[in-house]
Structures are given as C-alpha cells and as structure tokens.
Amino acid sequence: MAEIQENNSKEKKGNKQKKMNIRVDFTPMVDMNMLLITFFMLCTSLSKPQTMEISMPSNDKNITEEQQNKVKASQALTLLLADDGKLYYYEGEPDYKNYASLKETSYRADGLRSLLLGKNREAVRKVREVKEKKARLEITEEECRQEIARIKSGKDTPTVIIKATDRSTYKNLIDTLDEMQICSIGKYVIVDLTEGDRFLIDNYVSKGGLSQNATDRNV
Structure with a gap:
C-alpha cells in the first residue's frame, strides 16, 4: 500500500512549505505477478517444432537397385x-x-x-484449390491433408x-x-x-x- 508522510519545513521568507514523501509498497505485486505467470502458462500453447517430411531410399533388400532407380525419365x-x-x-x-x-x-x-x-504447375493449382476449400470450411483438416497428399503423389x-x-x-x-x-x-x-x-x-x-x-x- 502507498503511504504519505508529511513533513513541515522551516519557514522561508514568511511562507510555510509542506513536503510530502510518498512510499509505495510493492509487496502485493509479487503475488499478482505469480498469478499472471501462472495464467499465461496455462492458457498459452507452447510452440511446436516445425518438421519436414523427407522421402529416403528404401532399405528393403528385396528391392533391386534397378527398381529403386526406375523413374520415368x-x-x-x-x-x-x-x-x-x-x-x-x-x-x-x-x-x-x-x-x-x-x-x-x-x-x-x-x-x-x-x-x-x-x-x-498443375499440382500446385490443385493444392491451392483444396486449401481454399478448407478456408471456406467445405472440408475438414484431415480431408484437406489427405487430398493434398493424393495430389502430390499423382502419376503426372x-x-x-x-x-x-x-x-x-x-x-x-x-x-x-x-x-x-x-x-x-x-x-x-x-x-x-x-x-x-x-x-x-x-x-x-x-x-x-x-x-x-x-x-x-x-x-
């Protein structure tokens, strides 16, 4: 709590000057800070690490090198x-x-x-259309992911x-x-x-x- 202390100074040139010393007690702010920290910890979602899917070569020994390297030229x-x-x-x-x-x-x-x-270019166009459908709430998040995965893995x-x-x-x-x-x-x-x-x-x-x-x- 704040306290105000009044001190009477000596008379100067026939005028009385009154000084006030203000003392603020910040002890209650400690409890408030702890409550705010706890509130933000419970209500704020922690940032999730960004991951990237990478296709790596297969380790299946039954697949020959010719089959692994077979890609439409x-x-x-x-x-x-x-x-x-x-x-x-x-x-x-x-x-x-x-x-x-x-x-x-x-x-x-x-x-x-x-x-x-x-x-x-064609796959990029289709992926953009799917994301626009998701933004309009025409499809769910799961349906959006599945459709984008299907487009990306298309034969063309x-x-x-x-x-x-x-x-x-x-x-x-x-x-x-x-x-x-x-x-x-x-x-x-x-x-x-x-x-x-x-x-x-x-x-x-x-x-x-x-x-x-x-x-x-x-x-």
Whole structure:
C-alpha cells in the first residue's frame, strides 16, 4: 500500500512549505505477478517444432537397385548441390557426352522455384484449390491433408532426386527442401552423389573438356 508522510519545513521568507514523501509498497505485486505467470502458462500453447517430411531410399533388400532407380525419365529431375552455392540440374537420364545437358540455376525464387513450378504447375493449382476449400470450411483438416497428399503423389507429378557434394552446405540442402514444400513436390529423395555426377559437374565447369579428352584417348 502507498503511504504519505508529511513533513513541515522551516519557514522561508514568511511562507510555510509542506513536503510530502510518498512510499509505495510493492509487496502485493509479487503475488499478482505469480498469478499472471501462472495464467499465461496455462492458457498459452507452447510452440511446436516445425518438421519436414523427407522421402529416403528404401532399405528393403528385396528391392533391386534397378527398381529403386526406375523413374520415368520425362518426370525425373536431378539436382546436384555443389560448392560455392552452385546448383546444377539435369532432366531424365544424364548425357555424359554432352556437357550442355547439365544446366545451372540458383536457389532464388527465379531459379529453382521457377524450375519446379514449371514442372509441377498443375499440382500446385490443385493444392491451392483444396486449401481454399478448407478456408471456406467445405472440408475438414484431415480431408484437406489427405487430398493434398493424393495430389502430390499423382502419376503426372515430377520426381526430384537431390544429390549433394561434400562441399555443399546445410543451408543449400535446407533451401532445396523448402522449395519442395513451396512448390508442392510430393516425390523427392536424397541420395548419394555418384562418380558419374561428379564427372558431369567437372565436365560442365571445363566446358566439355573432360568428354573431349576421353574421346581423344579412345581415338
């Protein structure tokens, strides 16, 4: 509680001055603070960690390597995460003789995102329509998730194969996975880089010098 103490000072020039000292007791505020903390702890929901679904290679020994790598060439897109923030890609089967079959892009919106949207535009449109239905309460949350999962796994949607070099960064991988979610890519997998992939990158950097050297040696 607040207390007011009055003190009479000495007369100055015939006038009496009265001073008031105010003392505020904050002890009751401690109980109030504890009640407020308890209230917010009980009424506030804790933030949940954001998770991301990642499709990993199957460990089933009965599945052959040919079956694991069997992807429709027209729908397959392979991303090669290289050093210095470089990002390369090729569509379908790799062409080791033509270095220009490997193309370079970036992690920006006008790079990788534009590439993925171009290959998955129809699925993105359908996912947007489903989310609009959910916003209008025409379908439930569970129905929305099931419908989006069905759209993403459709037979006409692309399959993205992600391969990272030893000198790529975690940021490069996270940026790539973020684009999978933004562009509604439902079929993507992270696999190891092969010697052929390393050859593609080195051959691209050398503007076909490695393939030309190999041809000269065969001659």
